Amino acid sequence: MERAEDGGCAGRARDREATRRRILASARELFTSEGYAKVSSRRIAAHAGVNVALINRYFGAKRGLLAEVIAEEAAFPGIVEGDREGLPRRLAEHVVHRTLAGGTPLARALEHSAGDPDLKSVHEERLKNAVIGPLAEVIGGPEARARASLVASVILGVGLVRRIEGAASLNELEPDRLVDHLAAVIGACLAEGAPG
Amino acid sequence: MERAEDGGCAGRARDREATRRRILASARELFTSEGYAKVSSRRIAAHAGVNVALINRYFGAKRGLLAEVIAEEAAFPGIVEGDREGLPRRLAEHVVHRTLAGGTPLARALEHSAGDPDLKSVHEERLKNAVIGPLAEVIGGPEARARASLVASVILGVGLVRRIEGAASLNELEPDRLVDHLAAVIGACLAEGAPG
DNA sequence: GGTATAAGTAAACAGTGTTGACTTGTCAAG
DNA sequence: CTTGACAAGTCAACACTGTTTACTTATACC
Incomplete structure (x- = not known):
């Protein structure tokens, strides 16, 4: 019964892996352009040229599809790797450029579904492992996780x-000044001294 | 045909207003305890002892029900009314106490549905009129709206x-220190000087 | 008391995510 | 080359969702 383990091409017919990849690619494309809630399972399946039931067969549920999509991408590519001193500025630049350019596809998918109760566990895992964890490591010191949070x-x-707002208010500031401002705010998040 | 305008009790049968209030009260209760997405129209109607169709008759859509619920409550009760200097600390205390106590019902309802695309317009209006607007007024000066944002x-x-995270990381800090910290962060949002 | 008119109702619509029973293609053994 | 097993893929249904339409019923005025 475990004959598939030897070579990897044993009990496979009609290429399970290719179908999986096709579903994943369609989900990524549709989620990032329209958001999680607006894209139905049937639409993803149709886009992938695949039967709807295969989504649940391969990913358990629609939720699992999003989980796999967002797990594929790095949260802060090349940002946490660097000196701690420059971290606020690097983060600020990342955020502002995302903000002005309309965001990376992944960021948009996340922002679309930030509060969805159905996705709480997905976002929780992502937030802890890919955002707060790496940040806390660079930050170091006591209460690093709180500061990262x-x-x-x-x-x-x-x-x-x-x-929500379409960046209307934030765009009152020129991009460069917004970066400065945001770097200062993030710097305040990282400050160690107790003000009181 | 406008005979209802003279006394207020003309063309009314079976008490339209009471029914409206009943629906609204049920919606408020269920939304705040379970969130917008998890509560169905039929459940609200059943809880209010009312036919489902009346929700759409009186509020247009489920969305309209939430809009009316959140419109009833003040975003920052007694916080923006005060001196500008103490504003960061008052806001920080408000946020921390909300955070530790599980939040006001309204805040939870909002956090539950923060990214829901269907509610974008509801949240947009609320954010501009009840949050950014009043804040910008207290803040004053140039780019007040950007800072408020x-x-x-x-x-x-x-x-x-x-x-998302259950406040796990944030609770590493004692409440008092968290207030200090957050006040500093909000203070950085309000700072006027260009750092560069 | 009859009647217009509003309040309230029931049933359907089109859509969702998900599931279980079914068919079909493919690969290995006889 | 046939046969059988098993996985891949399909189909139809389920229990929901929000919303709309046509309908019934109670009320307040003439």
Whole structure:
């Protein structure tokens, strides 16, 4: 019964892996352009040229499809790897450029579904492992996770407000000044001294 | 045909207003305890002892019901009315106490549905009129709205992270220190000087 | 008391995510 | 080359969702 383990091409017919990839690719494309809630399972299946039931067969549920899509992408590509001192500025630049350019596809997918109760566990895992965890590691020191959590709040918050408000207010500031401002805010999140 | 305008009790049968209030009360209760997405129209109607179709008759759509629910409550009760200097601390205390106590019912309803595309317009109006607007007025000066928008980002972001993560990381800090910290962060949002 | 008119109702619509029973293609053994 | 097993793929249904339409019924005025 475990004859598939030797070569990898044993009990396979009609190419399971290719079908999986096709579904995943369609989901990524549709989720990132229209958001999780607006894209139905049947539409993803149709786009992939595949039967709807295969989504649940291969990914358990629609939720699992999003989980796999967002797991594929790095949250902060090349940002946490660097000196701690420049971290606020690098993060600020990342956020502002995402904000102005309409965001990376993944970021948009996340912002679309930030509060969806059905996706709480997906976002929870992502937030802890890909955002707060790496940030806390660079930050170091006591209460690193709390500080990382604050930084994450700012980043997610700016994304959320941008998505709700269309960045109307934020665009009052020139991009460069916005980066300066945001770097200062993130810096305040990281500050160690107790003000009181 | 306008005979209802003289006394207020003319063309009314079976008490339209009472029914409206009953629906609204049920919606408020269910939305705030379980979130917008998890509560169906039929459940609200059943809870109110009313026919489902009346929700759409009186509120246009389920969306309209939430809009009316959140419109009833003040976003920052007694916080924007005060001196500008103490604003960051008052906001920080508000956010932290909401965070630790599980949030006001309304805040939870909002956090539950922050990214829902169907509710974008509802949240947009609320954010502009009840959050960014009043904040910008207290803040004053040039780019007041941009600064207010940043503050709103921090507040919404903290709520969102708390909701996703269960406040696990944020609770590493004692409440008092968290207030200090958050006040500093919000203060940085309001700072006018260009750092560069 | 009859009647217009509003309030309230029931049933259907088109859509969702998900599931279980079914068919079919493919590969290995006889 | 046929046969059988098993996985891949299909189909139709399920229990929901929000919303609309045509309908019934109770009320307040003439």
